[in-house]
Amino acid sequence: MGTAVLIEPTPLRLALADDQALVLGGLKALLGGFGRFRIVLEAGDGEALIAGLQERPVDVVLCDVRMPLLDGYGVCERLRAVPGAPPVILLTTFDEAGAALRAIAAGARGFLLKDASPPELIALIEEVAQGRRAIAPVSTDAVRARYAYRETAPPSHGFNRREVDILRLLAGGYSNREIGQAIHVAEGTVKNYLIEIFDKLGTRDRTRAVLKAITLKII
Known part of the structure; x- marks a missing residue:
């Protein structure tokens, strides 16, 4: 009998975009510590993110809503017009009424507040990577x-x-x-x-x- 070979799943390639270096570094440290994720792109604004996505393949994009040059909603709208573009998860600190609905309208596949727990973020990334929409219930x-x-x-x-x-x-x-x-x-x-x-x-x-x-x- 031959020896069974365990095949490790291919890590999900992530792009991270946030204009706050501390937040960007925290996301990279958190997600990069899991074998299921690989950070392949980092950007400090929406335009830099769009440019980077033209040069390397990505499975899921995690993007802050409020960024200079091009905000998260604008990123979603631009990528929606690009065939084969990766799905975008929008992250925000501000629990604003209507933000989640606006994210959907812009084309986001995921929406989450930044005070969510790491397991919630990881689960949401995996849901979106599997082709499903994952929008956290909004505050009332x-x-x-x-x-x-x-x-x-x-x-x-x-x-x-x-x-x-x-x-x-x-x-x-x-x-x-x-x-x-x-x-x-x-x-x-x-x-x-x-x-x-x-x-x-x-x-x-x-x-x-x-x-x-x-x-x-x-x-």
Whole structure:
């Protein structure tokens, strides 16, 4: 009998872009320490990133939202027009209302706040590398500060984590299809979840469901 040979998976080639050298160095140290990743490109602004991507193959791009010359949204829009361009994950320190939705509109395949844990970042990179979209649920703090819903009767039942994630994504303005892509379920499954969520909240539509969930601090 022959000896079995274990074949190590090919490391994912990553490009990193951030105008803060400390952040860039931290990402490189974190991700470069894992055998599954190889840092092949570093850039301090969006234009330098675009130029570097023309010279070397990359599997996934991690890009800061706020950068000089060309910001992260601009990077996504430019690469969206390039056949075979690598997927982009946008990272940001600022938990701004609508940022995740704008990232999707620009063409980002991933979106994550920089205060996420290393395991969350690694999992998101691997999801995007496999061709899936991975958008972290957005914060509703800004919405809660501006809106309230008059109906404050408690829900009929509690909410599990999946239902809370869906409510948070609804608050971010996601469509059923986008929610399904974000949590990796079929669009029809999202509709079934929404029926259950509306029933628990005693509401009839997405807007009322979100506003009541925010008012009751479910999300």
